[in-house]
Amino acid sequence: MPTVDVLSGMRLLIRGGRVVDPSQGLDDRKDVLIEEGLVTKVASSIKPPSGIETLDAAGMVVSPGFIDLHTHLREPGQEHKETIRSGTLAAVAGGFTAVCAMANTVPPNDERAVTEMIIAESQRNGACRVYPIGAVSRGLRGEELAEMADLSTGGCVAFSDDGKPVINAQLMRRALEYAGMLGRPVVAHEQDLNLTEGAAMHEGYYSTLLGLRGMPAAAEEMMVARDVVIAELTGGHLHIAHLSTRGAVEAVRRAKQKGLRVTCEVAPHHFALTDEAVQSFSTNLKMNPPLRSEEHRAALLEALADGTIDAIATDHAPHHFDEKNVEFDLAPFGITGLETAFAVSYDRLVHSKIVGISRLIELLSVAPARIFSLPGGTLAGGSPGDVTIFDPDGETSVEHFVSKASNSPFTGSTFRGRIIATVVGGAIRYDGRTTGGNRASEDVPSNSAHKRRSKS
Amino acid sequence: MRTVGLRSKDLLGIEPLTPDEITLILDTAEGFKEVSERPVKKVPTLRGQLVINLFMEASTRTRVSFEIAEKRLSADTLSFSASGSAVEKGETLIDTAENLMAMHPDMIVIRHKYPGAPKMLADRLPASIINAGDGAHEHPTQALLDAFTIRERLGRLKGVNVSIIGDITHSRVVRSNIHLLTKMEANVTVAAPPTLIPAEIEKMGVRVVHSLNEALEEADVIMMLRIQLERQGRLSFPSLREYHNTFGLTPERLSRAREGALVMHPGPMNRGVEIASDVADGPRSVILEQVTNGVAVRMAVLYLLAGGNLADS
Numbered sequence: 001m002p003t004v005d006v007l008s009g010m011r012l013l014i015r016g017g018r019v020v021d022p023s024q025g026l027d028d029r030k031d032v033l034i035e036e037g038l039v040t041k042v043a044s045s046i047k048p049p050s051g052i053e054t055l056d057a058a059g060m061v062v063s064p065g066f067i068d069l070h071t072h073l074r075e076p077g078q079e080h081k082e083t084i085r086s087g088t089l090a091a092v093a094g095g096f097t098a099v100c101a102m103a104n105t106v107p108p109n110d111e112r113a114v115t116e117m118i119i120a121e122s123q124r125n126g127a128c129r130v131y132p133i134g135a136v137s138r139g140l141r142g143e144e145l146a147e148m149a150d151l152s153t154g155g156c157v158a159f160s161d162d163g164k165p166v167i168n169a170q171l172m173r174r175a176l177e178y179a180g181m182l183g184r185p186v187v188a189h190e191q192d193l194n195l196t197e198g199a200a201m202h203e204g205y206y207s208t209l210l211g212l213r214g215m216p217a218a219a220e221e222m223m224v225a226r227d228v229v230i231a232e233l234t235g236g237h238l239h240i241a242h243l244s245t246r247g248a249v250e251a252v253r254r255a256k257q258k259g260l261r262v263t264c265e266v267a268p269h270h271f272a273l274t275d276e277a278v279q280s281f282s283t284n285l286k287m288n289p290p291l292r293s294e295e296h297r298a299a300l301l302e303a304l305a306d307g308t309i310d311a312i313a314t315d316h317a318p319h320h321f322d323e324k325n326v327e328f329d330l331a332p333f334g335i336t337g338l339e340t341a342f343a344v345s346y347d348r349l350v351h352s353k354i355v356g357i358s359r360l361i362e363l364l365s366v367a368p369a370r371i372f373s374l375p376g377g378t379l380a381g382g383s384p385g386d387v388t389i390f391d392p393d394g395e396t397s398v399e400h401f402v403s404k405a406s407n408s409p410f411t412g413s414t415f416r417g418r419i420i421a422t423v424v425g426g427a428i429r430y431d432g433r434t435t436g437g438n439r440a441s442e443d444v445p446s447n448s449a450h451k452r453r454s455k456s
Numbered sequence: 457m458r459t460v461g462l463r464s465k466d467l468l469g470i471e472p473l474t475p476d477e478i479t480l481i482l483d484t485a486e487g488f489k490e491v492s493e494r495p496v497k498k499v500p501t502l503r504g505q506l507v508i509n510l511f512m513e514a515s516t517r518t519r520v521s522f523e524i525a526e527k528r529l530s531a532d533t534l535s536f537s538a539s540g541s542a543v544e545k546g547e548t549l550i551d552t553a554e555n556l557m558a559m560h561p562d563m564i565v566i567r568h569k570y571p572g573a574p575k576m577l578a579d580r581l582p583a584s585i586i587n588a589g590d591g592a593h594e595h596p597t598q599a600l601l602d603a604f605t606i607r608e609r610l611g612r613l614k615g616v617n618v619s620i621i622g623d624i625t626h627s628r629v630v631r632s633n634i635h636l637l638t639k640m641e642a643n644v645t646v647a648a649p650p651t652l653i654p655a656e657i658e659k660m661g662v663r664v665v666h667s668l669n670e671a672l673e674e675a676d677v678i679m680m681l682r683i684q685l686e687r688q689g690r691l692s693f694p695s696l697r698e699y700h701n702t703f704g705l706t707p708e709r710l711s712r713a714r715e716g717a718l719v720m721h722p723g724p725m726n727r728g729v730e731i732a733s734d735v736a737d738g739p740r741s742v743i744l745e746q747v748t749n750g751v752a753v754r755m756a757v758l759y760l761l762a763g764g765n766l767a768d769s
Contacts, residue, residue, distance in 0.1 A: 203655050205656040205659045208659075210571050210593055211571040211591050211592030211594070211628060214654075281571070281572030281575050281576065326548055327549060327573050328570065329571070
């Protein structure tokens with residue numbers, strides 16, 4: 001697999017922070033030394049090597065870098081919504097040192113040339129690491145397998161037709177078998193299309209009240225149940241994207257009890273909000289899966305605490321203002337998430353005492369690295385110098401976005417917890433220490449725009 | 457103290473209204489009903505005000521009723537439909553509305569196929585927005601005219617048993633009626649096959665039954681809803697024939713209801729499907745009275761949103 005390191009040779013000493021690294025059971029006041037872009041030492045009071053840049057993390061939590069398993073970067077093809085550059089700048093502003101880019105671009109990432117383009121562009125202009133996810137099927141059409149081995153060789157870390165379910169059970173079976181040979185997971189967007197035809201929100205009291213067509217929880221749950229059965233049949237690794245219902249949680253819990261290779265992620269909006277909010281008819285509350293009712297939200301919180309849910313992933317889905325500035329039924333599904341995921345999660349999970357800081361870091365960093373077999377997710381010696389530093393006593397007021405898009409349901413809200421710095425390969429790619437505003441775009445060296453034009 | 461005006465600049469639905477506001481609109485409509493019975497059916501109340509009727513979805517009754525109400529109040533009116541307009545060229549609803557707003561209307565009456573469209577306008581424009589039906593969400597003036605008709609005939613709303621029968625899932629009329637009738641302490645039953653009942657509707661404070669006979673027992677008011685013919689074949693019910701045989705209101709079935717029970721229908725009717733002609737045209741039917749009352753109720757809404765109050769009407 002080609003390197004996706006964005007930088008190497010950087011040196012940094014992070015001093016005096018509370019280092020929380022669940023991969024090593026570490027929670028202590030330590031310094032972290034990064035040399036040649038790799039973590040070389042985590043210890044008390046490291047003497048600064050001469051000429052090294054230092055970052056004072058006193059009072060802050062120092063975590064292995066957050067990894068988002070589910071990001072829509074929109075490039076190639078929909079650069080009016082987001083680009084690899086703007087999306088990765090948003091990622092580091094939100095504390096993410098790596099993102100996994102979903103395949104539903106235009107053209108989709110269903111062949112190696114697209115994979116290589118994404119990797120090349122992220123190395124030129126990306127602010128964090130980018131791991132492409134390849135398509136399960138050619139053209140995301142759900143008919144025949146994409147060239148998964150070639151995609152894997154090109155750098156794809158998982159396979160998904162996300163945005164659409166794999167309706168054909170035989171295709172899902174073959175995908176799990178074939179991806180299993182490659183040692184990669186299949187990421188499933190679970191939705192029965194017949195049960196959700198024309199639907200714009202969760203089916204329940206509020207869809208009835210608003211006269212909007214609803215997606216029943218069953219539409220997700222029956223597909224989760226089916227795919228768990230196929231995972232058992234094939235022995236493949238099934239990763240369920242943006243799990244949102246009680247029944248889906250229960251199906252995953254049973255699969256895990258049986259010892260199947262089934263993992264899952266949840267998006268922050270699904271445990272922070274409910275369908276009650278859709279009464280405003282704001283199109284920034286329209287996403288798929290939709291905001292569910294309180295009983296489902298409660299089940300997600302329980303599953304986050306008991307370990308049934310493995311990871312938090314953003315499902316960052318940027319859309320242009322014009323696309324969302326229409327009637328609710330006509331607006332595209334999806335909301336941005338990279339810049340709010342940590343604060344929403346910290347506020348609703350840690351501050352609300354659902355989980356501790358260590359478990360949150362496991363959900364945002366350790367587990368994502370493990371599920372997709374990615375570098376990082378740890379501060380063990382020799383691992384990538386990817387570090388997220390946050391202030392547990394700080395606050396994040398959601399006002400402006402680094403992302404090209406601003407389709408967030410959290411605009412105007414304030415959450416506990418604040419990203420202070422995001423370090424990728426030893427380089428500070430986001431620095432929120434001084435202004436409290438987003439300075440990422442100034443901090444990231446732009447080796448980019450004009451060079452890119454001259455090459456093309 | 458008695459409510460003398462409406463709190464909002466808009467009428468987006470019945471859900472946001474208080475019982476006092478509903479009573480105010482109905483009381484005001486009583487005064488306006490008399491205007492429609494005069495030889496000269498016009499009052500100068502809205503002289504100089506511009507009302508735009510923005511009908512983005514087909515309508516006969518509601519649109520004509522609003523236009524007549526506006527004219528009887530001496531407003532300048534203009535009606536506008538999606539076909540033949542820039543909407544066909546791809547103009548968005550918000551752009552259409554903002555362009556109309558640039559010509560300074562005082563009120564915009566909007567009918568739209570998607571829920572929430574009137575709220576989009578109300579959130580962005582200074583004009584008063586009146587919802588004339590948005591998808592399956594609300595149709596507030598229909599519920600008000602239904603309530604006016606019930607109150608006029610039965611003398612009250614409180615304690616009246618109202619059964620609403622038909623396609624509950626896709627009906628905005630039923631949602632507005634449930635809000636209004638439950639706020640006014642009437643008892644509401646909805647009846648349909650389970651395939652035409654939306655999720656958790658009982659939380660809106662109604663009783664759900666799946667038998668026409670059960671719905672007719674004890675009912676003081678029988679409100680039939682249109683079966684949307686275009687939904688046949690969409691798996692909601694097997695055939696119009698079977699629907700008529702199980703939920704259609706025939707004279708024979710009606711004979712089991714209370715003697716004085718009123719039969720209502722918001723229109724347009726499918727004769728021989730949800731309602732037999734002998735019932736629609738029969739002695740218990742108040743269907744055309746509903747239409748007459750619609751003008752008075754819409755005059756009241758226009759007048760109150762323009763800042764009028766009960767004392768002056």
